[in-house]
Amino acid sequence: MEANQRIARISAHLQPPNFQGEGNSLLRRDYCRAKGGAPGFKVAILGAAGGIGQPLGLLMKMNPLVSVLHLYDVVNTPGVTADISHMDTGAVVRGFLGPSQLESALTGIDLVIIPAGVPRKPGMTRDDLFNINAGIVKTLSEGIAKCCPNAIVNLISNPVNSTVAVAAEVFKKAGTYDPKRLFGVTMLDVVRANTFVAEVLGLDPREVDVPVVGGHAGVTILPLLSQVKPPSSFTVEEIEYLTTRIQDGGTEVVQAKGGGGSATLSMAYSAVKFADACLRGLRGDAGVVECAFVASEVTELPFFSTKVRLGRTGAEEIYQLGPLNEYERIGLEKAKKELAESIQKGISFIRK
Numbered sequence: 001m002e003a004n005q006r007i008a009r010i011s012a013h014l015q016p017p018n019f020q021g022e023g024n025s026l027l028r029r030d031y032c033r034a035k036g037g038a039p040g041f042k043v044a045i046l047g048a049a050g051g052i053g054q055p056l057g058l059l060m061k062m063n064p065l066v067s068v069l070h071l072y073d074v075v076n077t078p079g080v081t082a083d084i085s086h087m088d089t090g091a092v093v094r095g096f097l098g099p100s101q102l103e104s105a106l107t108g109i110d111l112v113i114i115p116a117g118v119p120r121k122p123g124m125t126r127d128d129l130f131n132i133n134a135g136i137v138k139t140l141s142e143g144i145a146k147c148c149p150n151a152i153v154n155l156i157s158n159p160v161n162s163t164v165a166v167a168a169e170v171f172k173k174a175g176t177y178d179p180k181r182l183f184g185v186t187m188l189d190v191v192r193a194n195t196f197v198a199e200v201l202g203l204d205p206r207e208v209d210v211p212v213v214g215g216h217a218g219v220t221i222l223p224l225l226s227q228v229k230p231p232s233s234f235t236v237e238e239i240e241y242l243t244t245r246i247q248d249g250g251t252e253v254v255q256a257k258g259g260g261g262s263a264t265l266s267m268a269y270s271a272v273k274f275a276d277a278c279l280r281g282l283r284g285d286a287g288v289v290e291c292a293f294v295a296s297e298v299t300e301l302p303f304f305s306t307k308v309r310l311g312r313t314g315a316e317e318i319y320q321l322g323p324l325n326e327y328e329r330i331g332l333e334k335a336k337k338e339l340a341e342s343i344q345k346g347i348s349f350i351r352k
């Protein structure tokens, strides 16, 4: 390369990024790099400048399965994008700011991760976020239906028990709904359950697997301690302590942050764990199984979280609950009652 070409290339880096990119030779070149060589998937994060979005962007930029990473938000994406794009990992990063750039952010994307929306403050329930977040999820889902209808969607925005139904109804209206591709992310409940159970058992959390079924709020979060691996038995007190702590894990963080928001770092970790599983499934890896809130016939409810096998087409197999003990059967009935109302609230928001 001639010296003047090299300098032109470097100065292109120093210019403020062009977030639409069409007139920017640097971004065109980046796209060529991504298209021409690096195998991998194109991932968009919607809400990328937020408490979850930023560490999530950081971790997805480190994921070798990602070739292109689109960071969309209604604020602050220029700074976040400039910052993350300096990491010397393979994924090409592009930023998109505001509703006029949503379609560009979504075009050609394989996996959309949505942590957009307001978080809780102490004293609030996740359902208190519904009015604001359902509207945000509706708008973003409309964009997905238009620009990347075949993408896998990982929905983080609360209340997940309702927002998944909102997204499903938007996709149905648009004629693009594929129930195998829409996931409410409940991975943080599993991550917490593994951690808290490992503490009680005196094990490394990486050796522990706790299925957590139901939904993602209070009593709808149902850890199946009778199915913990490695097989373990718990006293009645331990079961009470663990179930309550797992169900209230989100509130524990909200209170500890004292008005500064809810879980962001453990959530970004969990979101990446789940997104990576989706990408491995898309790649065709065998035996990728995680818990997620999906369209399901495991109960009479239209959506329910259980273990799901992830594959090239999304949720390829939804596992049954397995044998439950009496404590879990009672918990399941409580979970289903609250879940039914939350799901209906999401459906009604679009059908009204």
Ligand SMILES: NC(=O)C1=CN([C@@H]2O[C@H](COP(=O)(O)OP(=O)(O)OC[C@H]3O[C@@H](n4cnc5c(N)ncnc54)[C@H](O)[C@@H]3O)[C@@H](O)[C@H]2O)C=CC1
Pocket (backbone or CB within 6 Å): 046, 047, 048, 049, 050, 051, 052, 053, 072, 073, 074, 075, 115, 116, 117, 118, 119, 120, 129, 133, 136, 139, 140, 155, 156, 157, 158, 159, 160, 185, 186, 187, 188, 189, 216, 261, 262, 263, 264, 267
């Ligand atoms: N599923 C789960 O396990 C968890 C879910 N959450 C939920 O994730 C959501 C985000 O939490 P945080 O990142 O802490 O909040 P945050 O307020 O720090 O970030 C949210 C981001 O969303 C952006 N945003 C707002 N409207 C948008 C729109 N229309 N399009 C794109 N971006 C938009 C904001 O500008 C902000 O940057 C909350 O609803 C929270 O309750 C949080 C933790 C765990």
Ligand SMILES: O=C([O-])CC(=O)C(=O)O
Pocket (backbone or CB within 6 Å): 119, 120, 126, 158, 188, 249, 250, 251, 253, 254, 262, 263
């Ligand atoms: O509790 C909240 O509001 C955020 C959340 O969903 C969690 O941390 O599990």
